[in-house]
Amino acid sequence: MAWNILLYFTDQQRADTCGCFGQPLDITPNLDRLAWEGTAFSQAYSPQPVCGPYRALLQTGKYATDTGCFRNNIMLPHDVKTLAGYMEEVGYETAYIGKWHLASDGALDKPPVIDHTVTPVPRKYRGGYTGFWRAADVLEFTSHGYDGYIFDENNRRLDFKGYRADCITDFALEFFDQRDKSRPFFMTVSQIEPHHQNDHGHYEGPEGSKEKYKDFVLPPDLEALGGDAREEYPDYLGACASLDKNLGRLIGRLKEEGLYENTVIFFFSDHGSHFRTRNRDSHLNGADDYKRSGHDGCLHVPLVIAGGPYRGGVTVEELVSTESLPKTILALAGVDVGDQMIGENLLDVMTHKNPDRSNEIYAQISESRVGRVIRTPDYKYAVYAPGIDGGAQASADYYEDDYLYDLRRDPWELHNLIEEKEYENIKRELKEKLFRWIEKTEGKRPNG
Numbered sequence: 001m002a003w004n005i006l007l008y009f010t011d012q013q014r015a016d017t018c019g020c021f022g023q024p025l026d027i028t029p030n031l032d033r034l035a036w037e038g039t040a041f042s043q044a045y046s047p048q049p050v051c052g053p054y055r056a057l058l059q060t061g062k063y064a065t066d067t068g069c070f071r072n073n074i075m076l077p078h079d080v081k082t083l084a085g086y087m088e089e090v091g092y093e094t095a096y097i098g099k100w101h102l103a104s105d106g107a108l109d110k111p112p113v114i115d116h117t118v119t120p121v122p123r124k125y126r127g128g129y130t131g132f133w134r135a136a137d138v139l140e141f142t143s144h145g146y147d148g149y150i151f152d153e154n155n156r157r158l159d160f161k162g163y164r165a166d167c168i169t170d171f172a173l174e175f176f177d178q179r180d181k182s183r184p185f186f187m188t189v190s191q192i193e194p195h196h197q198n199d200h201g202h203y204e205g206p207e208g209s210k211e212k213y214k215d216f217v218l219p220p221d222l223e224a225l226g227g228d229a230r231e232e233y234p235d236y237l238g239a240c241a242s243l244d245k246n247l248g249r250l251i252g253r254l255k256e257e258g259l260y261e262n263t264v265i266f267f268f269s270d271h272g273s274h275f276r277t278r279n280r281d282s283h284l285n286g287a288d289d290y291k292r293s294g295h296d297g298c299l300h301v302p303l304v305i306a307g308g309p310y311r312g313g314v315t316v317e318e319l320v321s322t323e324s325l326p327k328t329i330l331a332l333a334g335v336d337v338g339d340q341m342i343g344e345n346l347l348d349v350m351t352h353k354n355p356d357r358s359n360e361i362y363a364q365i366s367e368s369r370v371g372r373v374i375r376t377p378d379y380k381y382a383v384y385a386p387g388i389d390g391g392a393q394a395s396a397d398y399y400e401d402d403y404l405y406d407l408r409r410d411p412w413e414l415h416n417l418i419e420e421k422e423y424e425n426i427k428r429e430l431k432e433k434l435f436r437w438i439e440k441t442e443g444k445r446p447n448g
């Protein structure tokens with residue numbers, strides 16, 4: 001059986017915004033229901049907490065240091081076979097709606113040399129998606145929380161009025177009016193919410209969010225560290241609630257069309273947000289606003305998969321990386337990419353097929369520094385490359401200690417133990433594991 005596959009992809013959403021992952025307010029009833037029916041991965045982490053690099057990884061199944069897309073404003077390579085290329089090859093009809101962020105190329109601090117930030121993305125720059133297209137390369141440049149425009153597959157500008165997440169969903173629903181019913185579909189709805197609006201410097205929830213969500217409870221890291229969460233969190237939650245409402249609209253349409261039972265739905269985010277609490281240290285070498293950090297506020301993301309073999313209200317507590325999504329998606333389509341893509345098939349994790357798997361997470365940090373992170377159930381250890389700008393260079397030959405957290409005693413990562421003598425042996429073990437990861441993924445073992 002060929003499963004339909006729907007990716008519902010959010011931007012900058014922390015896992016703890018979701019009821020199924022600990023949010024006390026009623027923000028995500030539709031996702032919570034989906035988790036109850038399917039599989040919730042309670043310990044899912046991003047391998048690259050920056051928008052463009054993670055999107056390049058999602059489309060290629062390769063690390064940012066492999067594709068070269070280690071920071072924003074680097075175009076997706078054209079010589080790499082993409083997720084869409086594989087899916088179309090095995091007969092899927094593709095549809096992509098929302099934020100793309102992989103079609104412009106240039107320096108971080110200058111206008112792109114190849115610039116499609118506010119103009120149509122040419123077909124050759126769409127990463128192999130040849131079907132239904134309702135997208136903007138940099139959606140935060142063509143729109144705000146309310147109102148804006150995107151482009152269709154024929155490069156026509158489509159203006160919209162209303163809250164952005166609602167309008168992006170409106171465009172997605174159009175696909176069901178014209179899809180080829182003889183073929184399975186592979187649809188990505190790439191919402192930009194709850195990402196802050198760059199030119200306004202704020203999160204933009206639906207009107208009324210500040211009052212509706214005034215009784216918020218800040219996660220302990222944000223409560224302890226300050227930042228701008230007290231001001232911004234109600235709108236952030238409002239945006240997340242809107243995303244959930246629109247997930248419900250898509251689920252409703254699938255049920256109306258008789259497609260729900262043979263559709264697998266993925267809900268996930270590229271990274272979280274630290275609300276200006278991290279990257280305030282002396283190791284900062286580059287720039288940051290809300291992400292670009294190896295702390296859990298940035299790496300820990302929601303991940304729910306429901307439908308097909310992902311049924312039964314299962315909660316997977318093992319550590320998993322969203323680097324595994326491309327391989328997992330293709331496995332559902334009957335495509336075994338083997339070692340051509342990173343990660344693992346998450347169905348194998350859910351079914352405990354590999355009891356000897358390494359229960360740890362690796363992440364590459366860029367733009368704010370050149371950094372690398374390893375997370376185990378008990379500890380987190382990170383290194384940084386001194387003197388190297390994270391927006392100018394993808395990797396380094398030499399790293400120094402950045403931070404170490406004992407997650408059993410300090411789950412919110414408030415006390416850096418990197419200089420504590422009693423943790424010397426732990427640090428040494430984690431450093432060896434991390435350097436092995438770097439050697440495996442980048443082809444060279446660093447010094448340090």
